[in-house]
Amino acid sequence: MKFADAALYGVKIAGKNNFASYKSSLTEKKHHNQLGLGLKALAAGDPTPLLVMQMDTKEAIYVNKSLLELFGCELSSEFYDYYGQSLLNLISPGDQARVKEEFTDFVESAVDEERFRGDCQILTADARTLRVFCDMKYSVNQRYGALVYISFVLN
Numbered sequence: 001m002k003f004a005d006a007a008l009y010g011v012k013i014a015g016k017n018n019f020a021s022y023k024s025s026l027t028e029k030k031h032h033n034q035l036g037l038g039l040k041a042l043a044a045g046d047p048t049p050l051l052v053m054q055m056d057t058k059e060a061i062y063v064n065k066s067l068l069e070l071f072g073c074e075l076s077s078e079f080y081d082y083y084g085q086s087l088l089n090l091i092s093p094g095d096q097a098r099v100k101e102e103f104t105d106f107v108e109s110a111v112d113e114e115r116f117r118g119d120c121q122i123l124t125a126d127a128r129t130l131r132v133f134c135d136m137k138y139s140v141n142q143r144y145g146a147l148v149y150i151s152f153v154l155n
Helices: 002-014 024-028 039-045 065-070 076-085 093-109
Strands: 050-054 059-061 115-123 127-140 145-153
Touching: 050 065, 050 115, 059 076, 065 076, 065 145, 093 127
Parallel strands: none
Antiparallel strands: 050 059, 050 145, 115 127, 127 145
């Protein structure tokens, strides 16, 4: 049962329409974090604005509806164009240098499940400046590698 469960878990992480046979490496992995939780449901219903960024590419790979609303975007494609593969595009110019330094320090030394909290001003796509509290979590995912989950709460 443990072997079947480990193989099934590997398939869940890899995505739909896959299969796997048990390998000892499946139970040796310590990083069982998933991006999942039913992303479609989470994207529509999570009240906390959430961005998930893949660290290898610095790409936003997930945004929920609440984040789109916070940044004044109707569609995720609008947000991705605004984001432009740089977290700094979301930050007000006066806070960019500090946020860049804090974020770089955090991700360079972070270990799986480590968190960083801080505040800053964001610049929305519709030209509003808002003060937010950011909660960042560094996580290692079998499929996506190193990720940072960033939630934004209005201050």
